[in-house]
Amino acid sequence: MKDITNIVVLTGAGISAESGLATFRGPGGLWEGHRVEDVCTPEALARDAALVHRFYDARRAALGGVVPNAAHDALARLDRDWPGELLIVTQNVDDLHERAGARRMLHMHGELNSALCAACDARRPWTGSLPPGTSCDGCGAPALRPDIVFFGEMPYQMDTIDRALATCDLFVSIGTSGAVYPAAGFVQTARYHGAATLELNLEPSAGSGWFGETRLGPASELVPAWVD
Numbered sequence: 236m237k238d239i240t241n242i243v244v245l246t247g248a249g250i251s252a253e254s255g256l257a258t259f260r261g262p263g264g265l266w267e268g269h270r271v272e273d274v275c276t277p278e279a280l281a282r283d284a285a286l287v288h289r290f291y292d293a294r295r296a297a298l299g300g301v302v303p304n305a306a307h308d309a310l311a312r313l314d315r316d317w318p319g320e321l322l323i324v325t326q327n328v329d330d331l332h333e334r335a336g337a338r339r340m341l342h343m344h345g346e347l348n349s350a351l352c353a354a355c356d357a358r359r360p361w362t363g364s365l366p367p368g369t370s371c372d373g374c375g376a377p378a379l380r381p382d383i384v385f386f387g388e389m390p391y392q393m394d395t396i397d398r399a400l401a402t403c404d405l406f407v408s409i410g411t412s413g414a415v416y417p418a419a420g421f422v423q424t425a426r427y428h429g430a431a432t433l434e435l436n437l438e439p440s441a442g443s444g445w446f447g448e449t450r451l452g453p454a455s456e457l458v459p460a461w462v463d
């Protein structure tokens with residue numbers, strides 16, 4: 236990739252689809268008849284904690300049955316070999332990027348394998364089910380919740396993301412519908428700062444018009460072709 240030094244990669248549910256994890260807005264994107272917007276809010280947690288915890292327990296349990304696909308593996312190779320700056324920003328809460336070997340990455344919407352204390356903000360690794368009212372081993376409050384950024388909550392590490400977007404030469408978006416902000420606006424920020432922009436997606440997204448180039452197809456084919 237000529238004249239490219241610093242890269243930001245944004246990934247969404249589409250990169251994990253071929254590993255067998257459901258996307259949000261494709262066929263079968265509902266869960267127990269609920270839209271993600273209905274179970275992924277502080278109001279839903281206050282209204283029906285059992286439903287919200289069940290939603291994330293089910294998705295956490297599903298991680299044991301899936302493995303990274305060729306797209307995750309290709310990004311891990313890029314992470315290993317790329318001499319310039321690289322930041323993989325994933326909207327996904329699965330652990331497939333890490334399991335493929337990616338290191339220079341962050342989860343802007345949280346992680347399934349983590350629990351957050353709503354009372355003291357402490358985080359701890361969590362892999363089993365997380366019943367509502369589980370006590371925090373730090374402050375003792377019965378306030379552990381899924382470590383997930385709900386709608387209306389501030390995504391994690393936005394300062395880090397904004398700095399990377401302001402200094403990257405190339406912004407690549409993989410497997411996301413461009414339906415949710417602020418992630419959907421990252422392409423505009425990158426363009427504003429002069430970066431080249433590339434979208435790799437199964438179908439045109441809501442933000443396709445902002446990308447210098449869009450390649451359509453499955454991530455397991457497009458991402459290795461781009462990386463290698």
Ligand code: BV8
Binds near residue numbers: 249250258275417
């Ligand atoms: C915030 C939790 C402010 C984890 C998620 C109007 C304008 C701007 C903003 C808003 C607005 N109205 C409301 C908002 C705010 C809101 C928002 O954007 N709402 C939307 C609905 C309009 N955003 C927020 O609330 C965010 N916070 O703004 O905070 C703030 C400021 C100060 C102080 C406090 C707060 C927080 C958003 C985070 C919500 N949490 N997830 C989880 O449960 O997983 S969002 C969830 O949906 C995902 O995390 C992901 O980010 C998002 C989008 O999903 P995608 O990953 O794109 O998946 P999707 O199914 O949609 O698409 C899959 C794509 O893959 C498709 O394009 C498909 O074609 C493609 N694909 C499929 N298969 C393949 C493939 N591609 C390649 N290969 C394949 N094989």
